[in-house]
Amino acid sequence: MEKYIEIIDAVKNFGSVRALQGVSITVKKGEVVLIIGPSGSGKSTLLRSINRLERLDSGRILIDGESVTDPGADIRHIREEVGMVFQSFNLFPHLTVLDNITLAPICVLKKNKDEAIETARRLLAKVGLSDKEKAWPEQLSGGQQQRVAIARALAMNPKVMLFDEPTSALDPEMIKEVLDVMTELAREGMTMLVVSHEMGFARAAAHRIIFMDAGQIVEEAPPDTFFTSPREERTRKFLEHIL
Amino acid sequence: MKGSPFSDRNSKTSDKTTINVTDGTLIPLKDEGSLLSAWNISFFGAIALLVLLPILSPDPYLHILSFVPDGLVATFSVTLISIFFALLIGLFAGLGRISQNRSINRIATVYVEIIRGIPLLVQLFYIYYALGPLLRLEGPSAAIVAMSVCYGAYMAEIFRAGMQAIPRGQMEAALALGMSRSMAMRKIIIPQTIRIILPPIGNEFIALLKDSSLVSILAVSDLLRRGREYASTTFRYFESYTVIALIYLVMTLFFSRLVAMMEEKLRHRGKVH
Ligand SMILES: Nc1ncnc2c1ncn2[C@@H]1O[C@H](COP(=O)(O)OP(=O)(O)OP(=O)(O)O)[C@@H](O)[C@H]1O
Ligand SMILES: [Mg+2]
Numbered sequence: 001m002e003k004y005i006e007i008i009d010a011v012k013n014f015g016s017v018r019a020l021q022g023v024s025i026t027v028k029k030g031e032v033v034l035i036i037g038p039s040g041s042g043k044s045t046l047l048r049s050i051n052r053l054e055r056l057d058s059g060r061i062l063i064d065g066e067s068v069t070d071p072g073a074d075i076r077h078i079r080e081e082v083g084m085v086f087q088s089f090n091l092f093p094h095l096t097v098l099d100n101i102t103l104a105p106i107c108v109l110k111k112n113k114d115e116a117i118e119t120a121r122r123l124l125a126k127v128g129l130s131d132k133e134k135a136w137p138e139q140l141s142g143g144q145q146q147r148v149a150i151a152r153a154l155a156m157n158p159k160v161m162l163f164d165e166p167t168s169a170l171d172p173e174m175i176k177e178v179l180d181v182m183t184e185l186a187r188e189g190m191t192m193l194v195v196s197h198e199m200g201f202a203r204a205a206a207h208r209i210i211f212m213d214a215g216q217i218v219e220e221a222p223p224d225t226f227f228t229s230p231r232e233e234r235t236r237k238f239l240e241h242i243l
Numbered sequence: 244m245k246g247s248p249f250s251d252r253n254s255k256t257s258d259k260t261t262i263n264v265t266d267g268t269l270i271p272l273k274d275e276g277s278l279l280s281a282w283n284i285s286f287f288g289a290i291a292l293l294v295l296l297p298i299l300s301p302d303p304y305l306h307i308l309s310f311v312p313d314g315l316v317a318t319f320s321v322t323l324i325s326i327f328f329a330l331l332i333g334l335f336a337g338l339g340r341i342s343q344n345r346s347i348n349r350i351a352t353v354y355v356e357i358i359r360g361i362p363l364l365v366q367l368f369y370i371y372y373a374l375g376p377l378l379r380l381e382g383p384s385a386a387i388v389a390m391s392v393c394y395g396a397y398m399a400e401i402f403r404a405g406m407q408a409i410p411r412g413q414m415e416a417a418l419a420l421g422m423s424r425s426m427a428m429r430k431i432i433i434p435q436t437i438r439i440i441l442p443p444i445g446n447e448f449i450a451l452l453k454d455s456s457l458v459s460i461l462a463v464s465d466l467l468r469r470g471r472e473y474a475s476t477t478f479r480y481f482e483s484y485t486v487i488a489l490i491y492l493v494m495t496l497f498f499s500r501l502v503a504m505m506e507e508k509l510r511h512r513g514k515v516h
Contacts, residue, residue: 051419080421090416094434103430104420149416156420 003062004029004191005050005160010059012045012215019045021215022059030189034202034223037212038238043195046212047162050193051075051082064159080108083153087165089145091137091152097124098133101152109156116155123151127181143174147181154185161185163194179204197242199227211235286496289489296486303479307470307486314469315490321386321465322452328391329451330444333398340403351399358396364457366393371461386458394451401447405440406432438509445502449495456491466490 005027012020019042027033035043048054050061052068052075061068068078092100101120105111111119124130127147137145146166153161163182167175179201186192186205194206202209202223210220211232219232227243230236297305339351358366370378370392371385380388409432417427459468467487474483 053415053418076421076423079419082419084416084419086412086416088410088412090410090412092413092416092431092435094438104422107426107430108421152420 002029003027004031004064005193006060006062007046007050008060008062010046010049010061011057012042012049012054013057018215020049020056020059023212023215023217025210025217027191027193029191031207032186032190032192032194032205034206034209035193035195035212036197036202036209036238036242037218041212042215043212044164047084047164047193047195050160050162051079051084053084076108080156081159083156083158083161085146085149085153085161085163085166087168089137089142089149089169091145091149093137095137096133097129097135097137097140097148100137100148101155104152105155119155120151123154124148126154126184127151128177141174142170143177146170146174146178150178150181150185160191160193163192163196165195165197167196167198199243203227211238213238282496282500285492286500289492289496293486293489293493303477303482304486306477307473307479307483310473311466311469311486311490314464314466317383317463317469318452318455318465318467321383321390321458321463322448322455324387325390325394325455326448326451328387329394329398329447332391332395333402336395336399337402337406340399341406355396355399358393363389363393363454364460367457367461382458382462386455386461386463390451390455390458394447397447398444401440401443402436405436405443408439409435441509442502442506445498445505449498449502452498453491453495 003026005025007023007025010020010023021042023042023046025033025046035046037043045054049056050063050068052073056069059069063078063082066078067073068075091097092103095103098117098120101123102113102116105116105119106113121130121133124133127150129144129147129151132140132144132148137148140148150166166182167178170178175198179198182192182194182201183205194201196202206223208220209223209226211218211226211230211234213234219226219230219235221230226235227239230239293308297308336351336354339347340355342348342351361369367386367389370389371380371382374380375385378385413431413435414424414427417431418424422430455465456467459465459471464472470483470487474480477483
């Protein structure tokens, strides 16, 4: 299969902190890649460089052949095609659920309102929240907010979805409802990069697991090999810690 | 796993969404029955006195009431014009306070520090008597300049706090959806900021309305000065100042109530989380 996302030798420093020290990853279309690693290992920075919420110091990132890192890149156009889901949901609190989802399609993609609403309703049904379209974000549980955030990202009809610890802020009983939506999305063939330590999701949906430490990729493998026979000592230590 | 959804460094914790009110009358909230009745007693009591006194003893109360409306107009003009300029100054100084640019930041901060450290009365004297001859300012314009510059510093702090109360994740979510920075400001950041700062701005308006009585010293014929003029020609000090006090009380209580209602309305939609 074709290379869909190419990250080539990505380097990013925050002052003296070396967040990414030459990371290269290739993701194929429809592939679900899980990124794990200790706190501060650069997982978020890597994800955030893909839609250029962080700018790399050096290295290149291509999505479907289009350069993200090129200074002249049409970054807004690229962001339309890359959906992002945050740990803290970041729903817009002054907008209803429906308006949260339709805002960008209407303002950015210039869709007409009825069409945007129709898409939003379809997506709300998909994440199991059809009855919440008129609700305000603060009236929803964390799990519901995160599912709305996923619907909001999907409304842009993205080619790729990035998830940065989407369930870390959730109470245990809500984690499953979000992971179910993500698993379904993976099954439908969405290309996904997911930072998460949910091993159930890793086994159910991930094609590949990447272990990062100190701004570098230590090891990558399919879930079964990764969990049963990790090659590196650092990976083994980390797995002991989280499993 | 992190306990709070907002422990992520990408979203700033904001305990300061409600900006504290330090000045003005007590604001009645629905769930505070005793305060509400305190408000009712003061407000309707003051109105009753303002109606009954002129009926029961037209001389001097009716005369006083017919003498002061000019002053009311002056008081409101000074207040409204000053609040307008204070908002403008406050917006820019507030943006300056959060600016990444060092010198802009420094200038805005120094302005706020200086102004907040000098009593308004001293600023009024300074602008009218010390700078007035140089700037050729008449009483009313000196009053407006002084009040705008003074309240601009307080407004700056409200704008700054309001904008800083919006978590960083809001801008990032908007950008990630393909919005431009200016679109994100217009659609996401500013609407949320306005919801947060409207009530404190309302309270500044009330404080300014009260402080505007200070300008009576600068030969501005505001409400207080009109009362003083009446009193000094008729020697009805008690009656004149009673009426003046009641009128101020009715106005501030009325506006406090408006602000409280606005706050209540914004509450369920204005929250950041
Ligand atoms: N904006 C920033 N300014 C300064 N340092 C930063 C910034 N963003 C990240 N860092 C630093 O870069 C390093 C990598 O951070 P990153 O957030 O990518 O780690 P992470 O793997 O996502 O960690 P976590 O599991 O805690 O989310 C950390 O040391 C972090 O402190
Ligand atoms: Mg992270």
